[in-house]
Amino acid sequence: MSLDRRSFKVGIIAGVFLVTGVAVGIVFSSRLGWLPSAVSSPTEGAATTAPALSGPxxxxxxxxxxxxxxxxxxxxxxxxxxxxGGDVPSQFQDDPFFRQFFGEEFFHRFQMPRERRESSLGSGVIVDSAGYIVTNNHVVAKADEIKVLLNDKREFSGKVVGTDPKSDIAIVKINARDLPVIPWGDSDKLDVGEYVLAIGNPFGLNQTVTQGIVSAVGRANVGIADYEDFIQTDAAINPGNSGGALVNARGQLVGINTAIFSRSGGYMGIGFAVPSNMTRSVMDSLIKTGKVVRGWLGVSIQEVTPDLAKQFGMKEARGALVNEAILDSPAAAAGIQSGDIITAFNGKAVDSPSTLRNSVAQTVVGKSVKVEVLREKKSMTVDVKISEQPKDIAQSEGETAQGDGKDTALAGVEARNLTPDIARQLGLPPGTMGVVIAGVEQGSAAEEAGLQEGDVIMQINHQPVRNIGDFKRLSGKLSKKDSSLLLINRQGRKLFLALRP
Structure with a gap:
């Protein structure tokens, strides 16, 4: 009996401890928030309201x-x-044993031209309900067949109306009517920080929209095209977006997506678009004339550096410094002189040589414009009647030429235009004028005089060389007996070279 009583007492004590532990646990759980509170719980059936968002x-x-x-x-x-075809290694081509073993037909097959079909994808923007589409030149360049797929899944064959490699713009026409269009916007009114949308077909993913802001405007010397005035944006642009639309927050076309800056081949936050104003000017010219007619002022210009700005009495480095007003040009006729600094053109401020170049090119031929210049620390305005860019200048950009004549001083010299991209690679300052040496024939007079690949010819016999047109014209005047004095720029250092025929 004593054992049963003792067990009964132990059981009662254990039960008391268990009930007490549970009660204490409940109290601590409610205080620590482990159990829902009756006070904070919503009434049964009532909807939970999300907290209001602050800010715009x-x-x-x-x-x-x-x-x-x-x-x-x-x-x-x-x-x-x-x-x-695939080249046979030279040691086998010249080995008579291999030729006898395989036969001449075997080697001939390797040397026969082979054909292959290449395809590419891009984007375009309908800008006229009659079927005119704007895209990039590099999207349709050398294409044998162009297919245009609309948003409603209809497909048309496209025909190139005209191309302009210098701005990377092309116009394609399809046989369709009453098409939807995007209204044009004024790219000159774009502000940095403004919202923009990039619409296109990256990687073949049709109708893709990305959003960003305008990161910068007036980007030049990028090395993508000859005429650069790019809109920079952080809206995602990838392969296949080329030729697509850059649209502002009002639904207006402000640019044509063209290229990206990338070390990986994909989007890295920097994309470029051709401004709508430049695009529209090129488009109108291509549709009306089949070519791009650009305005011409007729000046050789360079960038105003901070050091030059001080010398010319300017508070800030801006404008375009005139090296030379070409004879019989609109600039010369208006009285513009070497040493003038052009600060405004047709009411638009000139921040750099590229700004002036693009503004002049887009000016209607025959139009009279006001040009503000700084001369001897005094501001003045002159009226200039813009003419059409001469053919030798328009056609020479991007060409490669060799010195004329077999026995002249410049024989064996191969030159090409100095683009902003090449100038950067050579470490030359922006605005450097001339032609860059692409090759020098071994044993030529130029090689004996010390002319090297990468040298930039700035003058021939004291005459300025601005482009391939100047190089061809001046080298063509040389006879077999004429010596030639060159002013060259070699990695930023100027020096004269005398060449004998």
Missing amino acids: TPPNFVPIVKAVMPAVVNISTRRTVRSQ
Whole structure:
């Protein structure tokens, strides 16, 4: 009996401890928030209200995208590329044993041209309901076949109306009517920080929209095209976006997406678009005349550096310094002189040589404009009547030429235009004028005089060399007996070289 009583007492004590532990646990759990509180719990059946967002409401781009998306198209191209067959190693080609063993036909097959079909994808923007589409030149260049896929899945064959490699713009026409279009915007009014949308077909993913801001405007010397005035944006642009639309927050076309800066081949936050104003000017010229007619002022210019600005009495480095007003040019007729600094053109401030160059090129031929110049620390305005860019200048950009004449001083010299990209690679300052040496024939007079690849010819016999046109014209005047005095720029250092025939 004593054992049973003792067990009964132990059981009662254990039960008391258990009940007490549970009670204490509940109290601590409620204080620590492990159990729902009756006070904070919503009434049964009542809806839970999300906390209100503070700050401005994010912009809603849905209506804009719905309005402009139908005017952005997919462009696919095909072209035939002819190439030589796989080359047989030279040690086998010259070995009579291999030729006897395999036969001449075997070696002939390796040397026969082979054809292959290449295809590419890009984007385009319908800018006229009659079927005119703007895209990039590099999207349709050398294409044998162009297919245009619309937003409503209709497909058309495209025909190139005209191309302008210097601005990387091309116009394609399809046989269709009453097409949706995107209204033009004024790219000159774009502000840095403004919202923009990039619409295109990256990697073949049709009708893709990305959003960003305008990172910068007036980007030049990028090395993408001859005429550069790019809009820089951080809206994602990838392969296939080329030729697509850059649209502002009002649904207006402000640019044509053209290129990206990338070390990986993909998007890295820096994209470039050709401004709508430049695009529209090129488009109108291509449709009306089949070519791009650009205005011409007729000056050789360079950048105003901080040191030059001090010398000319300017508070800041801006404008375009005139090295020379070409004879019989609009600038010379208006009285513009060497040493003048052009600060404004047709009411628009000139920040750099590229700004002036683009403004002049887009000016209607025959139009009289006011040009503000700084001369001897005094500001003045002159009236200039813009003429058409001469053919020798327009055609010479991007050409490669050799010195004329077999026995002249410049025989065996191969030169090409000095582009901003080449100038940067050579370490030359922006605005450097001349032609860069691409090759010097061994044993030529130029090689004996010390002319090297990468040298930039700035003068021939005291005459300025601005482009290949000047180089061809001046070298063509040399006879077999004429010596030639060259002023060259070698890695930023100027020196004279005397060449004997």
